[in-house]
Amino acid sequence: DSGVTQTPKHLITATGQRVTLRCSPRSGDLSVYWYQQSLDQGLQFLIQYYNGEERAKGNILERFSAQQFPDLHSELNLSSLELGDSALYFCASSVAATGLGANVLTFGAGSRLTVL
Amino acid sequence: AQSVTQLGSHVSVSEGALVLLRCNYSSSVPPYLFWYVQYPNQGLQLLLKYTTGATLVKGINGFEAEFKKSETSFHLTKPSAHMSDAAEYFCAVSKRGGADGLTFGKGTHLIIQP
Numbered sequence: 273d274s275g276v277t278q279t280p281k282h283l284i285t286a287t288g289q290r291v292t293l294r295c296s297p298r299s300g301d302l303s304v305y306w307y308q309q310s311l312d313q314g315l316q317f318l319i320q321y322y323n324g325e326e327r328a329k330g331n332i333l334e335r336f337s338a339q340q341f342p343d344l345h346s347e348l349n350l351s352s353l354e355l356g357d358s359a360l361y362f363c364a365s366s367v368a369a370t371g372l373g374a375n376v377l378t379f380g381a382g383s384r385l386t387v388l
Numbered sequence: 389a390q391s392v393t394q395l396g397s398h399v400s401v402s403e404g405a406l407v408l409l410r411c412n413y414s415s416s417v418p419p420y421l422f423w424y425v426q427y428p429n430q431g432l433q434l435l436l437k438y439t440t441g442a443t444l445v446k447g448i449n450g451f452e453a454e455f456k457k458s459e460t461s462f463h464l465t466k467p468s469a470h471m472s473d474a475a476e477y478f479c480a481v482s483k484r485g486g487a488d489g490l491t492f493g494k495g496t497h498l499i500i501q502p
Contacts, residue, residue, distance in 0.1 A: 274431060305489050317489035330489060362431060375420050375482040375490060379431035
């Protein structure tokens with residue numbers, strides 16, 4: 273157990289729908305990252321939050337949004353889902369926002385999203 | 389922009405043989421370098437990292453990697469493969485002091501033949 277908790281583990285939904293993925297970071301970590309893993313794109317960085325504030329944005333679609341709450345858990349919202357959004361979504365956490373402390377990530381087990 | 393290239397999407401070795409997984413990076417400044425391992429149905433786990441200092445870095449499970457600036461490489465090795473090493477391995481790079489997350493390679497699937 274890495275200490276990073278992601279729910280749900282599996283999710284099957286239809287095109288056009290909206291889903292929310294949840295992540296609780298490891299105890300003591302203030303930074304949360306979201307990654308998308310697919311066969312064709314590999315691991316893609318989506319977005320980073322630190323202590324409730326957005327810190328960095330990667331290849332995140334406008335249909336996707338995220339937030340980090342005061343208790344530091346984070347949610348990734350995916351809307352108007354398309355077949356191509358089917359992927360494994362990972363949450364990771366780290367101690368810091370920048371520097372080495374930001375780059376040593378602890379990953380959760382992922383949420384597998386299937387869009388039919 | 390940073391990038392990572394992992395040579396070989398699949399590498400097969402015999403149990404007991406040397407494991408060599410190749411990683412080359414592109415970065416305008418010396419980066420931090422990482423190797424992560426992903427076992428089936430699990431998240432990524434940090435194997436080892438290079439930040440500064442000694443260029444030969446030792447990690448968990450007997451793995452090590454050497455940072456070669458002149459070759460912009462960070463290859464992962466293990467002297468003797470075990471069946472339990474079968475997994476997906478990812479090389480990653482990040483900017484020093486940056487907050488843009490890690491840039492990962494496409495991954496190398498390591499197959500261990502009995």
